[in-house]
Amino acid sequence: MGFALWVCTMPPHSPGHASIVALLEQEGTHPLRGVFQMVAFERGQLLTHPDDADYIFVVKTGCLRAFLLAFDRELSLAYLRQGDMFSTHTRLQMQASEPTELFMARRTAVERVSAAYPALQYALIHGLAKVLGQTMTLLEDLAFHHARGRIARYIVRSAAQAGIDLQRGQVVPLTLGMEEMAALLGTTRQTVSTEFNSMIREGAFARERRRALRLGDVTLLKNWASGDAIRGG
Amino acid sequence: MGFALWVCTMPPHSPGHASIVALLEQEGTHPLRGVFQMVAFERGQLLTHPDDADYIFVVKTGCLRAFLLAFDRELSLAYLRQGDMFSTHTRLQMQASEPTELFMARRTAVERVSAAYPALQYALIHGLAKVLGQTMTLLEDLAFHHARGRIARYIVRSAAQAGIDLQRGQVVPLTLGMEEMAALLGTTRQTVSTEFNSMIREGAFARERRRALRLGDVTLLKNWASGDAIRGG
DNA sequence: CGCCTTTTGTCGGACATCTGACAGACAGGC
DNA sequence: GCCTGTCTGTCAGATGTCCGACAAAAGGCG
Incomplete structure (x- = not known):
């Protein structure tokens, strides 16, 4: 299922992202609901975890800003919106740029179930591709x-x-x-x-x-x- | 199998890269040899394909430079060496910075066999992580x-x-x-x-x-x- | 509607880097 | 040993951006 191969080639703005949110929003005892918890953030709030664990998240509503931080300077890489999936365990900081709700899960738990839910894999690839694409754009901006x-x-x-x-x-x-x-x-x-x-x-x-x-x-x-x-x- | 989840978290310099080259170098009718072909490049030669197809490659010997090109300026992102795997179908140009030999395969063919060869998946993740890590380093350099x-x-x-x-x-x-x-x-x-x-x-x-x-x-x-x-x- | 907070506009000086050019050093080939 | 090509070192002037500061505009709230 080498979908990771697509990371390098996928255009970041592909359709269909709402499906992962719809999947996660289903009521009742849907198995995914046991994996993901919903968390709310106020505008300006950073995404942090005291235990520095590795979480995967999906944006349900609102907007998260992914950025690099050094000294007192910030460089934004991408704004993640509804349907975008990404990971907390990167060099990137995450901050809610407006009131935001996320579905969050430990990465290990997501790995256990991802084979059964292609929408999960699709959402992750889409999120990666979006940040990667924006990263290349930013490099072109800064260098050229x-x-x-x-x-x-x-x-x-x-x-x-x-x-x-x-x-x-x-x-x-x-x-x-x-x-x-x-x-x-x-x-x-x-x-x-x-x-x-x-x-x-x-x-x-x-x-x-x-x-x-x-x-x-x-x-x-x-x-x-x-x-x-x-x-x- | 959500190994793509590791892309965000994996340190780029992980051990064990020689295994993919050893696997591909095996003699005889090993199934992978039918998927990958060996191609040689002189120093300075660019990686191009007239049909602009999507290829995956593994560096057998030598060194490939991945770079962005604009006008007459170049920005190098990474130097790929033995065991490093990557894709041709990105915004990045590839050039041999010394005489170089690659194992190359069409992405679609690699996808068909990758489930049976964890070393392939591992090599791709490693290649992606290396370029990603270097990309973040470069962004920090340029911005800060x-x-x-x-x-x-x-x-x-x-x-x-x-x-x-x-x-x-x-x-x-x-x-x-x-x-x-x-x-x-x-x-x-x-x-x-x-x-x-x-x-x-x-x-x-x-x-x-x-x-x-x-x-x-x-x-x-x-x-x-x-x-x-x-x-x- | 007034007040307060946030966002935006602008300035002059300082700093970092680019640029084209030229010269010297080094390595390889004959 | 000489020649050629490549790589490196340095320069002065030009350019782009940053910075702290201050003022104005806009938006939200009571």
Whole structure:
């Protein structure tokens, strides 16, 4: 059943994630309910365990931010939402970026039952692929793009995730504020704010509302997203 | 069989990798030999396939460099050596950094037989974990450390991989030259060269020979590796 | 509607790194 | 031993970003 082979190749945004949540939400004495417990987190709360055990979790509602932490800096790697599955026992910190409910289970318990539930395996691969994909994107951002290029790439990704074509007049919802965007793009909120407003002044887009923008000259955006290498920023 | 669950938790440098190469090297009509073919690459040669198919490979001899490519910049993620298994169908480019022999198989064929060969699954997890671990290290380098810190961390890792304590007088072999080190640390060879020589002048180590150094004041090295955040470089 | 908290915008100076260029050292081949 | 190719060392100037600080805007609550 070498589904791990897919980790390297699977696109992160595959459909069908709600099935694992539906499976775990079933009432009664469903066997999985004995494996997973539901835990709630407030906004800002970290995912920690005193015994540092190895848990697998599924996001039921809300949003978890996976990030690296060093000194007093944070680098966000991914935002995990409903249906996303991942592990606590990594180098990554996890924090609820809004009120969040998780299904949690010890990894050893999940291993015992996973062969009988393909949806579990599918969810894990999907979660891994999502973080891996975002990790590669982040590496490209940090190694090859200046701040403006990273912002442009984030906007293009946000449009794609919302199923919106890159055309003048379209409204692109942004799920992150300035500070969160800075943490995801590996820079500071001052740099993001300054650059973002400069891009608006150059006509690439306009501010529609707090967390949405209306596209303007999309050629500018595309050029910044693709052509803006560190060379000749 | 949820061994994919281990991807998140497994330390990348686990023992026992030679077993997969020994298995694949067996003579005669061993079933795996029908799945894997041996391919040789010259130094500098890229791993490409005209049909862009999805292959799994195991390094038999030599070394493959996995890297991201953008414009004319490269960012190395990992050097795969004997026993390391990985996939061609990722965003990563692969290049032989010395003459190299691989066992290669189509992913679909590997999936059909992997349940019968735990060594295959083990090798894949190990390969994934190695690249993942190195990816996290690289993200920490790029996001949190200046050039000097990255060099110090690379030296500390090289010492650990060679089983050498960080003590004055010890000789640490470095497997990479300046240019390769720069590509692995996400900077330029001029920056690495300038910084490396400055670290020598400050007494952290001395040049033993072309690709080895003799440790000096290891407190300096440790401080640079751990304390040198982007803040207050 | 006013107040408080949070988020965002902007600034000048400091710092880290990149860049193209050039020169020297080293290794391998003839 | 010489030549060539590769690798390494160094430089000055340019560029991008960070930083602490301060102010303004926005949102939520009573």
